[in-house]
Amino acid sequence: MRTFDLTPLYRSTVGFDRVFDLLDTMGKTDTSGYPPYNIERVDENDYRITLAVAGFADDELDVELHENTLTVTGNRSETDNGRTFLHQGIAGRSFQRRFQLAEHVEVAGASLVNGLLNIELRREIPESAKPRKISIGGDKAGNVKVLKDADAA
Known part of the structure; x- marks a missing residue:
């Protein structure tokens, strides 16, 4: 059994299309060497x-x-430039x-x-x-300091 039907997984997942495409193409590799x-x-x-x-x-x-x-x-x-091979x-x-x-x-x-x-x-x-490192902030009263785009820079 070399093929798997991944259709049921497509119905229950979002954003994993690339992973399923990779799984789908894994069995279709070139075996000529x-x-x-x-x-x-x-x-x-x-x-x-x-x-x-x-x-x-x-x-x-x-x-x-x-x-x-x-x-x-x-x-x-x-x-072939007119060449005749005895062995190639x-x-x-x-x-x-x-x-x-x-x-x-x-x-x-x-x-x-x-x-x-x-x-x-x-x-x-x-x-x-x-x-990236996320700093943990707040004062003793439990208030949380919210970082804005300007504060983060």
């Missing part, structure tokens, strides 16, 4: 995805980020590989070095999403 890749944590907020794309030039590769989905596409030109073991087929990124993860850059496509990722949490 091409091209092979690594996902590496460089430090606390930096990550790197490295894809082995031997034989691809940078103009044959496309990296696109759309709604937290990173898509890497490789389109090989089909020209180097995979030269076109591909498309997708990665789901967490919220607040952005692509910092990409480079192609020695047949490896390195995609640098950085997690940048906005100030509004970071934890």
Whole structure:
């Protein structure tokens, strides 16, 4: 059983659409294994995805980020320049590989070095999403001081 019907959960929850979409797409991952890749944590907020794309030039590769989905596409030109292969073991087929990124993860850059496509990722949490300290206020009579926007700044 590889599919789950999440329809009943949609009726009883509000604002969790993205979570259900992620659960829905988890079972639909690409199982071809091409091209092979690594996902590496460089430090606390930096990550790197490295894809082995031997034989691809940078103009044959496309990296696109759309709604937290990173898509890497490789389109090989089909020209063989009159070559006849006795054995062709180097995979030269076109591909498309997708990665789901967490919220607040952005692509910092990409480079192609020695047949490896390195995609640098950085997690940048906005100030509004970071934890903040709430001061507890009041006087001895139990009156509470209400912070206004002008007082908070």
